[in-house]
Amino acid sequence: MSFQHIEPNKDDFGVPVGDPGLQKLLSRMGASIAWQPGQQYVLITAADHRVISFTIGDPRFNAGSVFTQASFAPYTSRGDVYLPLESLARSINLAPLNDGNEVILQPQLTLLDVRSDGDKTTVSFRGAVLASPRVRAEADRLVLEFTGLGSALQASRKLSSAGVSEINVAVSGTMRNPTTTVNIVHARNVAVERVAGSDPSEVQYAFSPHGEIATPHLPPAPPVLVPRAASTPQSEPTLTPAGAASVTAVDVTPNGSGITVRLAITGSANYEWHRLPQPDTRWYLDIKGASLTAAARDEPEDTDAVKSLRVRQLANAPPTVRVALTLDSKKRVDIIPFAGGLTVNVPGEDIADATRSGNGTIGSGARAYTPALPLASPSGAKSTVNIAPYRAPNPHLIVIDPGHGGSDPGAHNATTVEKDLNLDVSQRLRSLLVARGWIVQMTRTADADVYGRNASDRNELQARCDIANAAGARIFISMHTNSYVNSSPSGTTTYYYKSQDLPLAQAIHHRLVPLLGTKDDGVVKNRFYVIAHTTMPAVLIETAFLSNPNDAELLRSADFLQRIAQGVADGVRDYAGSPAGTLRPGR
Amino acid sequence: MRSSRVFFLLLLLAVVAAAWWWSSQKKQGIVGDTVTVYYTKTDGTTEVPWTISMGPARDLKSVVFYAATQAVAGPAANIDAIRFPTGTHVRGVNVEGTIADVDLSGQVKSASGGSFGESGEFKSLVWTLTKIPGIDGVRVLVDGMRLDALPGGHLELDRPLKRSDW
Numbered sequence: 001m002s003f004q005h006i007e008p009n010k011d012d013f014g015v016p017v018g019d020p021g022l023q024k025l026l027s028r029m030g031a032s033i034a035w036q037p038g039q040q041y042v043l044i045t046a047a048d049h050r051v052i053s054f055t056i057g058d059p060r061f062n063a064g065s066v067f068t069q070a071s072f073a074p075y076t077s078r079g080d081v082y083l084p085l086e087s088l089a090r091s092i093n094l095a096p097l098n099d100g101n102e103v104i105l106q107p108q109l110t111l112l113d114v115r116s117d118g119d120k121t122t123v124s125f126r127g128a129v130l131a132s133p134r135v136r137a138e139a140d141r142l143v144l145e146f147t148g149l150g151s152a153l154q155a156s157r158k159l160s161s162a163g164v165s166e167i168n169v170a171v172s173g174t175m176r177n178p179t180t181t182v183n184i185v186h187a188r189n190v191a192v193e194r195v196a197g198s199d200p201s202e203v204q205y206a207f208s209p210h211g212e213i214a215t216p217h218l219p220p221a222p223p224v225l226v227p228r229a230a231s232t233p234q235s236e237p238t239l240t241p242a243g244a245a246s247v248t249a250v251d252v253t254p255n256g257s258g259i260t261v262r263l264a265i266t267g268s269a270n271y272e273w274h275r276l277p278q279p280d281t282r283w284y285l286d287i288k289g290a291s292l293t294a295a296a297r298d299e300p301e302d303t304d305a306v307k308s309l310r311v312r313q314l315a316n317a318p319p320t321v322r323v324a325l326t327l328d329s330k331k332r333v334d335i336i337p338f339a340g341g342l343t344v345n346v347p348g349e350d351i352a353d354a355t356r357s358g359n360g361t362i363g364s365g366a367r368a369y370t371p372a373l374p375l376a377s378p379s380g381a382k383s384t385v386n387i388a389p390y391r392a393p394n395p396h397l398i399v400i401d402p403g404h405g406g407s408d409p410g411a412h413n414a415t416t417v418e419k420d421l422n423l424d425v426s427q428r429l430r431s432l433l434v435a436r437g438w439i440v441q442m443t444r445t446a447d448a449d450v451y452g453r454n455a456s457d458r459n460e461l462q463a464r465c466d467i468a469n470a471a472g473a474r475i476f477i478s479m480h481t482n483s484y485v486n487s488s489p490s491g492t493t494t495y496y497y498k499s500q501d502l503p504l505a506q507a508i509h510h511r512l513v514p515l516l517g518t519k520d521d522g523v524v525k526n527r528f529y530v531i532a533h534t535t536m537p538a539v540l541i542e543t544a545f546l547s548n549p550n551d552a553e554l555l556r557s558a559d560f561l562q563r564i565a566q567g568v569a570d571g572v573r574d575y576a577g578s579p580a581g582t583l584r585p586g587r
Numbered sequence: 588m589r590s591s592r593v594f595f596l597l598l599l600l601a602v603v604a605a606a607w608w609w610s611s612q613k614k615q616g617i618v619g620d621t622v623t624v625y626y627t628k629t630d631g632t633t634e635v636p637w638t639i640s641m642g643p644a645r646d647l648k649s650v651v652f653y654a655a656t657q658a659v660a661g662p663a664a665n666i667d668a669i670r671f672p673t674g675t676h677v678r679g680v681n682v683e684g685t686i687a688d689v690d691l692s693g694q695v696k697s698a699s700g701g702s703f704g705e706s707g708e709f710k711s712l713v714w715t716l717t718k719i720p721g722i723d724g725v726r727v728l729v730d731g732m733r734l735d736a737l738p739g740g741h742l743e744l745d746r747p748l749k750r751s752d753w
Binding site: 545 | 631632641643659661677680698704736739741742753
């Protein structure tokens with residue numbers, strides 16, 4: 001590999017950003033480089049997620065927030081930016097070596113870290129490229145050969161760590177084809193195991209003298225406030241008298257300019273909220289008949305939108321837990337019930353005409369959702385969210401959208417393709433809704449594109465919206481199955497976008513999650529195309545993760561798919577009643 | 588005598604010009620040594636801010652470029668975060684009014700197909716850029732082309748994304 005436009009500069013070389021040799025080198029190292037005319041910065045994204053920035057005219061460069069002096073300041077010439085090559089190379093763990101005729105950029109083994117944790121010793125390595133060493137295990141040593149990597153690491157070190165007594169590093173081969181051999185000497189009765197660390201760019205080995213390797217430390221799972229047992233839904237929702245509820249945890253998370261407060265609540269309770277006038281920056285939520293078993297809280301909040309949060313027990317009759325916010329200005333406050341409690345979300349968005357009060361019910365077995373249209377409460381307050389009235393031209397029609405299809409398979413795992421699952425579940429849902437008296441229209445009934453084969457993404461998504469909009473449907477439900485690049489995430493999420501979507505999303509999610517027994521990932525706002533471009537209350541449901549082994553196992557079960565359909569249908573009933581019964585003309 | 592007056596007049600003009608230049612740079616509100624970047628936790632929704640150092644920047648476009656690149660690169664490898672597909676990087680940016688155009692490399696299209704990653708990736712990018720004074724929306728391009736949605740994707744990208752979209 002060589003450079004086309006390289007020029008000597010001080011003790012280094014200047015290389016232009018656009019040089020094909022530089023581009024190829026960085027690509028080989030899993031890095032990318034970007035610059036555009038007029039920009040002060042040249043930015044390199046390294047394989048280990050560090051951003052290395054050079055500033056034109058500044059001899060310092062920044063590698064992962066560590067400033068280092070370069071050989072010379074980057075400069076512009078002939079419409080390109082020239083960078084100090086050797087400084088750049090070192091920042092991505094390449095050592096410039098001079099063999100007399102030319103400079104060779106040799107990839108390095110840069111880290112050898114030893115950590116002792118009680119009875120276990122962990123040895124970690126990191127290199128310029130993700131190294132997968134050749135391993136030779138002997139009775140009293142582990143030998144690792146990193147082909148292609150040189151090293152300037154300490155040649156030998158004596159240790160008194162559990163089971164490991166010595167580590168030797170030796171470099172062999174040539175400048176162009178080096179091999180670094182690491183020899184780890186350990187006691188004979190030691191168990192050795194390669195472990196997955198929290199940093200995927202590291203190679204780690206654990207040594208345990210007692211022959212037992214503890215499970216490698218993994219990052220903690222996202223907090224789950226309340227363990228939720230799988231429950232069987234009742235045929236009809238019932239109201240449970242308030243009085244036995246407890247607020248067991250209060251979890252406050254910054255969400256940008258605002259905060260999200262998750263209240264874990266056991267039992268059932270009625271709640272009401274109020275926004276005080278003049279100034280209307282004071283907002284509170286009372287959970288009636290509830291006791292606070294979590295710690296009370298009275299703290300300033302360091303966000304743009306929320307100045308303070310108080311959570312305390314009021315000695316009212318009935319006893320009440322009050323959550324009080326002092327806002328920076330008239331901000332939007334969303335109340336989102338979930339299976340194990342209530343979320344108070346302040347997204348930081350200013351609103352012009354804020355509703356003053358509202359109420360609802362939360363808890364197991366409680367009917368937590370108000371109907372789609374605002375109802376007057378005994379006090380005359382409106383329901384819990386601002387809802388733009390929607391009058392469906394075709395109030396008995398529900399449109400179901402099986403996500404993806406045809407030339408767009410969606411996500412997949414080894415055995416299952418998302419588009420097929422979505423269609424299967426949608427057909428089951430259609431049957432249930434039709435049996436309950438609804439007219440149902442599907443955006444697709446086979447493995448087919450809706451707009452046309454290989455259509456643009458927009459045309460395909462808009463075609464699904466057009467079906468519902470043109471038909472004047474009462475409700476739009478888009479069925480999906482989630483996936484991620486690793487197997488860690490799991491659970492069920494119900495997405496909404498428009499304010500009128502929220503009660504429908506809450507109703508469905510509240511029914512769906514307990515019935516499925518999946519992790520509750522919540523009712524989440526998101527600008528997904530099909531729910532943003534439909535004119536009626538709409539939701540997009542991600543039922544479970546194809547990429548998670550437990551969820552994937554569930555998704556293979558016909559019973560589970562039927563329960564998805566059942567949960568969604570029950571949620572629709574909670575939200576809208578039945579077409580033959582509660583609906584009035586024009587709704 | 589007259590020449591010294593001219594000299595002082597010129598000196599005064601130079602001082603005023605320097606003060607104006609310095610003031611105009613400060614007015615942009617972006618001169619600083621750090622920028623706040625967000626990543627999305629693997630719960631899919633929570634945004635976590637972290638602060639990174641940057642070289643001296645005197646224009647909004649450079650700061651946007653820097654912040655967007657860091658947001659797409661994500662936090663250190665040992666942090667559990669939702670990340671853009673491997674290899675995705677920012678090719679360039681532009682600023683029109685309060686909207687930042689971010690041109691992403693084509694690797695962004697190689698997502699796993701689920702909405703989970705897609706949502707978390709773009710949420711962190713939008714949170715990061717709209718934290719910069721003067722920016723309140725993010726328009727996404729891929730390989731220099733405007734697009735309405737990612738292939739097989741879910742997010743609507745034909746309008747600038749804003750914080751209030753989440």
